[in-house]
Amino acid sequence: MTSRDKPDRPWLIRTYSGHSSAAASNALYRENLARGQTGLSVAFDLPTQTGYDADAPEALGEVGKVGVPIGALPDMETLFDGIPLSRMNTSMTINATAPWLLALYVAAAERQGADRRDLLGTTQNDLVKEFLSRGTYMLPPEASLRLQTDVIAFTVRELPKWNPVNVCSYHLQEAGATPVLEVSYALANALTLLDAVRAREDVDAALFPEVAGRISFFVNAGIRFVTEMVKLRVMGDLWDELLQDRYGVADPRLRRFRYGVQVNSLGLTEQQPENNVYRIALEMLGVVLSKRARARAVQLPAWNEALGLPRPWDQQWSLRLQQIMAFETDLLEHDDLFDGSSAVTALEEELAADVRREMAWIEAEGGVIAAVASGAMKERLVVANAERLARIERGEQKVVGVNCFEESAPSPLAGGDGGGADQILVVDAGAGAEQIARLEAHRVQRNKNDVAAALQALRDAAKSGASVMEPSIRAAHAGVTTGEWGAVMREVFGEYRAPTGLGAVVTTPDGSAPGGLEAARAAVRRASDALGRRLKLLVGKPGLDGHSNGAEQIAVRARDAGMEVVYEGIRLTPAQIALAAEEEGVHVVGLSILSGSHLELVPAVLAALRARDLADVPLVVGGIIPEADRPALLALGVARVFTPSDFDLNAIMTAIAEVAAASAAAA
Amino acid sequence: MTLADDVRAGSRRAVREALNLVESERAADLAAAAELVDALAGSPREGARIVGLTGPPGVGKSTLAGALVRAWRGDGLTVGVVAVDPSSRRSGGAFLGDRARIDRPPGDDGVFVRSMAARDRLGGLAPGAFAGALVLRAAYDRVLVETVGVGQSETDVATVADATAVVVQPASGDVLQFIKAGLMELDGVLVVNKADLGAIARRSLRDLRVALGLLGRPEVPLVLASAHTGDGVDALARALDAARPGRPGPRAPAPRAARRARGRPRDRAPRHARHRRPRRARRRPRARHRAPRRRRP
Ligand code: B12
Ligand SMILES: Nc1nc2c(ncn2[C@@H]2O[C@H](COP(=O)(O)OP(=O)(O)O)[C@@H](O)[C@H]2O)c(=O)[nH]1
Ligand SMILES: [Mg+2]
Numbered sequence: 009m010t011s012r013d014k015p016d017r018p019w020l021i022r023t024y025s026g027h028s029s030a031a032a033s034n035a036l037y038r039e040n041l042a043r044g045q046t047g048l049s050v051a052f053d054l055p056t057q058t059g060y061d062a063d064a065p066e067a068l069g070e071v072g073k074v075g076v077p078i079g080a081l082p083d084m085e086t087l088f089d090g091i092p093l094s095r096m097n098t099s100m101t102i103n104a105t106a107p108w109l110l111a112l113y114v115a116a117a118e119r120q121g122a123d124r125r126d127l128l129g130t131t132q133n134d135l136v137k138e139f140l141s142r143g144t145y146m147l148p149p150e151a152s153l154r155l156q157t158d159v160i161a162f163t164v165r166e167l168p169k170w171n172p173v174n175v176c177s178y179h180l181q182e183a184g185a186t187p188v189l190e191v192s193y194a195l196a197n198a199l200t201l202l203d204a205v206r207a208r209e210d211v212d213a214a215l216f217p218e219v220a221g222r223i224s225f226f227v228n229a230g231i232r233f234v235t236e237m238v239k240l241r242v243m244g245d246l247w248d249e250l251l252q253d254r255y256g257v258a259d260p261r262l263r264r265f266r267y268g269v270q271v272n273s274l275g276l277t278e279q280q281p282e283n284n285v286y287r288i289a290l291e292m293l294g295v296v297l298s299k300r301a302r303a304r305a306v307q308l309p310a311w312n313e314a315l316g317l318p319r320p321w322d323q324q325w326s327l328r329l330q331q332i333m334a335f336e337t338d339l340l341e342h343d344d345l346f347d348g349s350s351a352v353t354a355l356e357e358e359l360a361a362d363v364r365r366e367m368a369w370i371e372a373e374g375g376v377i378a379a380v381a382s383g384a385m386k387e388r389l390v391v392a393n394a395e396r397l398a399r400i401e402r403g404e405q406k407v408v409g410v411n412c413f414e415e416s417a418p419s420p421l422a423g424g425d426g427g428g429a430d431q432i433l434v435v436d437a438g439a440g441a442e443q444i445a446r447l448e449a450h451r452v453q454r455n456k457n458d459v460a461a462a463l464q465a466l467r468d469a470a471k472s473g474a475s476v477m478e479p480s481i482r483a484a485h486a487g488v489t490t491g492e493w494g495a496v497m498r499e500v501f502g503e504y505r506a507p508t509g510l511g512a513v514v515t516t517p518d519g520s521a522p523g524g525l526e527a528a529r530a531a532v533r534r535a536s537d538a539l540g541r542r543l544k545l546l547v548g549k550p551g552l553d554g555h556s557n558g559a560e561q562i563a564v565r566a567r568d569a570g571m572e573v574v575y576e577g578i579r580l581t582p583a584q585i586a587l588a589a590e591e592e593g594v595h596v597v598g599l600s601i602l603s604g605s606h607l608e609l610v611p612a613v614l615a616a617l618r619a620r621d622l623a624d625v626p627l628v629v630g631g632i633i634p635e636a637d638r639p640a641l642l643a644l645g646v647a648r649v650f651t652p653s654d655f656d657l658n659a660i661m662t663a664i665a666e667v668a669a670a671s672a673a674a675a
Numbered sequence: 676m677t678l679a680d681d682v683r684a685g686s687r688r689a690v691r692e693a694l695n696l697v698e699s700e701r702a703a704d705l706a707a708a709a710e711l712v713d714a715l716a717g718s719p720r721e722g723a724r725i726v727g728l729t730g731p732p733g734v735g736k737s738t739l740a741g742a743l744v745r746a747w748r749g750d751g752l753t754v755g756v757v758a759v760d761p762s763s764r765r766s767g768g769a770f771l772g773d774r775a776r777i778d779r780p781p782g783d784d785g786v787f788v789r790s791m792a793a794r795d796r797l798g799g800l801a802p803g804a805f806a807g808a809l810v811l812r813a814a815y816d817r818v819l820v821e822t823v824g825v826g827q828s829e830t831d832v833a834t835v836a837d838a839t840a841v842v843v844q845p846a847s848g849d850v851l852q853f854i855k856a857g858l859m860e861l862d863g864v865l866v867v868n869k870a871d872l873g874a875i876a877r878r879s880l881r882d883l884r885v886a887l888g889l890l891g892r893p894e895v896p897l898v899l900a901s902a903h904t905g906d907g908v909d910a911l912a913r914a915l916d917a918a919r920p921g922r923p924g925p926r927a928p929a930p931r932a933a934r935r936a937r938g939r940p941r942d943r944a945p946r947h948a949r950h951r952r953p954r955r956a957r958r959r960p961r962a963r964h965r966a967p968r969r970r971r972p
Contacts, residue, residue, distance in 0.1 A: 569768060592788075
């Protein structure tokens with residue numbers, strides 16, 4: 009270990025942000041840059057991520073909520089107003105609509121007078137993890153892969169400094185993946201993508217090593233930070249090996265494992281949320297301690313992660329953590345601290361062997377695309393998550409404040425009313441309407457013929473197999489909207505619904521306590537007797553929300569508690585949910601909503617149920633529901649509201665059975 | 676108007692309540708359920724047919740059901756679906772996820788999909804599936820019954836269906852297994868799904884044709900289809916509509932239908948099987964009877 013005079017340069021310090029409108033987000037970005045943030049990380053709202061206009065029925069309640077709405081080129085120009093794109097490093101968390109948002113970015117840069125070749129940044133552009141975890145996909149897997157490679161082929165030629173894909177393992181861990189699953193799925197995904205790029209005729213074979221070198225990763229780092237550090241060292245070694253052996257990439261610099269991080273948020277708790285600050289700091293150690301496997305960019309969640317969206321101050325608190333780590337500690341003054349450690353080497357070897365086995369399993373399932381379409385990969389994630397939750401319920405996996413050390417003095421952070429709206433960012437209720445008004449104004453002032461011609465060119469390219477990138481950029485300049493672009497893609501390639509991963513192999517691990525599965529089963533039996541047939545539950549995910557963990561685990565536990573469970577997956581309209589409730593003759597409808605749109609979506613579902621003559625079917629709601637909103641939901645007639653604090657799934661099942669039994673008694 | 680009248684009139688509310696009733700195990704509901712099914716079984720909607728959809732898990736039955744629904748809707752026909760999923764032996768609970776594969780235009784009320792758990796009928800049809808199909812047949816032009824695809828369900832479904840599509844997976848060995856299992860005796864259509872897989876699907880089709888010839892059943896309709904691309908789905912719909920023309924609906928007389936709607940699910944299938952098999956055997960002396968193999972023990 010040698011200490012040196014000149015410390016290493018720190019990683020790129022970022023905060024993932026964006027909300028309400030392009031103008032509001034622009035103000036936020038400028039503030040963050042002034043505070044010393046060194047790059048931008050753009051969060052888009054769900055309609056933008058899934059290719060809908062703000063006034064589409066699917067967008068109800070979601071516009072401007074969890075990110076910035078970008079409906080057309082003027083929004084993109086506003087978002088970067090006063091921020092010179094030729095000098096900015098911009099990371100965009102965008103996937104299904106990545107070709108379109110990149111096209112808008114290029115068009116906005118061109119209007120600023122920037123040279124395409126100077127553009128620096130990242131499009132996430134990883135669809136496999138959307139199918140497996142994140143949920144903002146649009147098109148079937150094969151078509152998605154094709155558009156991903158359109159982006160890659162385009163940037164190789166036109167935007168040489170751009171990272172066209174960020175292969176994500178982050179979201180897999182957030183869906184319950186173990187380190188083995190996280191690493192193997194991500195690496196297999198990256199190889200699938202590179203194979204597809206290599207098969208393209210418009211990518212010069214001589215440039216292929218450069219393309220491989222441009223693939224970067226976006227990983228997770230959980231609370232078991234030693235394991236996580238080992239994981240990243242292994243990922244780097246395996247990536248280097250795969251690029252050399254499989255593709256013959258000779259230049260070691262092009263085989264370097266470059267990754268950004270968001271640390272684990274799944275383990276951040278609603279109970280005693282102040283403890284999350286420590287968790288975040290420890291999780292960060294896993295990705296900065298070992299110089300050989302250090303992150304290129306880090307973004308951290310905030311202490312109030314499980315409560316709702318962070319306010320600027322909450323984000324600043326996390327930003328300061330990064331700055332303290334980089335500038336106060338001696339972290340950046342040393343060479344790698346772990347090379348040569350026999351303990352670390354042993355852990356590395358074990359993990360690498362498991363990862364190879366898992367990658368061979370994917371191969372045997374027919375490769376990534378087949379194993380995504382069949383649901384095989386998803387099913388393993390759901391199983392892993394069920395095991396994780398059961399360990400927490402049993403108290404085997406300790407979570408301070410949740411299943412141990414639960415007592416707490418009153419918290420000054422809890423807000424005036426003991427845990428309400430003043431702990432989180434409340435998005436301006438008018439944001440959606442304002443965005444719709446802007447969109448309508450935009451539609452009127454653009455040239456209709458240009459728009460029609462641009463859409464036709466886009467359609468032709470999509471159909472013929474030609475790259476959609478240049479036609480998309482032309483469409484951006486012509487004033488085409490996000491929804492119009494998405495509609496053309498849906499028309500050509502078809503809409504897709506991914507497998508839910510719920511199958512026979514997913515079961516509740518034995519002995520899940522406290523409360524006990526037996527007690528829940530007895531309650532379900534009692535309710536079923538009162539109802540005349542087995543208690544039938546519809547688990548519904550209304551809106552564009554892709555957070556499926558809760559719905560999946562509720563469905564698994566409900567089945568294992570003896571209920572018959574109808575679950576169709578994410579992204580249903582209130583009308584589709586009511587239709588299923590009607591046809592299936594369910595006794596209880598349970599909604600899972602984590603997108604913050606519950607105050608819009610719950611009334612919409614209730615109205616849809618009434619329209620199908622189902623006003624008497626009880627409704628329960630779970631998800632990220634701020635305490636302040638609970639009374640409003642109950643007043644609408646919701647029977648029960650569950651939040652992450654209700655981590656005892658058996659108790660939830662008992663409560664659902666009681667709701668059903670009560671409705672049987674009332675009938 | 677009685678509930679039966681409302682079902683015949685196509686009221687979705689009535690169809691929902693009728694299906695709830697025939698699924699009920701409450702003693703007080705059994706007589707009403709029996710009466711309802713008796714009433715409806717004797718008065719199918721004009722030209723309505725029940726179509727069974729069977730084959731091993733994962734072969735694409737649900738996806739194909741979605742494609743058939745689209746094809747029939749395209750012809751202006753209304754469609755009812757009963758989709759049966761297995762129940763967990765441990766808890767008695769079940770995941771009912773097949774309906775996700777049947778997508779339809781928003782606001783299309785010409786389709787009604789009811790999922791049922793097989794309950795204690797391991798591998799067989801759900802207890803309410805027979806009665807449910809008869810209810811739906813009174814309100815919809817086509818009724819699809821998708822089975823779990825293991826155990827007794829293939830032969831079970833034939834007792835209620837006018838025609839059955841037996842779906843096989845290309846290059847899986849299913850082809851031979853199905854023939855050996857005696858499924859050839861069903862009044863139906865053999866479907867090789869996943870035609871988009873290309874050569875292996877076409878080869879399975881050729882193998883089947885040869886096998887049917889050797890078994891002396893060259894007349895069994897054979898369709899190569901892809902639920903994904905839609906190729907062959909119209910042909911399948913037509914073959915199902917044409918299968919055994921003129922045959923009256925389920926031959927089970929109404930009182931038997933009523934008995935079905937009642938409890939005692941365990942006895943049910945064997946009784947049907949006993950009833951049906953000798954008749955088939957007489958009609959087709961060459962056919963052999965063997966229990967379909969269990970795909971997943
Ligand atoms: C995991 C996670 C993800 C994963 C989701 C993986 C998956 N397939 O589910 C990933 C990484 C993909 C993800 C992505 C995003 N996320 Co996120 N995510 C989380 C996180 C960390 C945990 C959620 C979770 O899975 N918990 C575990 C499950 C088991 O708990 P649960 O769902 O709450 O369910 C429990 C109860 O609520 C209840 N319950 C829930 N549903 C139901 C249903 C019924 C019927 C019943 C009875 C009970 C019930 O029972 C469960 C048992 O305890 C939360 C923050 C947090 N710590 O809670 C943010 C959070 C939900 N995400 C958030 C955001 C903004 C996003 C993004 C939209 C960001 C963006 N702009 O792109 C994306 C896009 C996702 C999308 N498509 O919608 C915000 C939502 C903000 C808001 N509501 O105002 C949160 C709150 C983080 C934050 N503070 O900003 N996320
Ligand atoms: N390639 C291909 N896959 C199909 C086709 N039909 C269904 N599948 C896939 O096969 C799997 C099982 O389909 P599903 O309809 O659930 O089968 P079931 O269990 O028989 O109902 C899914 O992954 C489908 O996407 C098809 O025509 N072609
Ligand atoms: Mg099925």
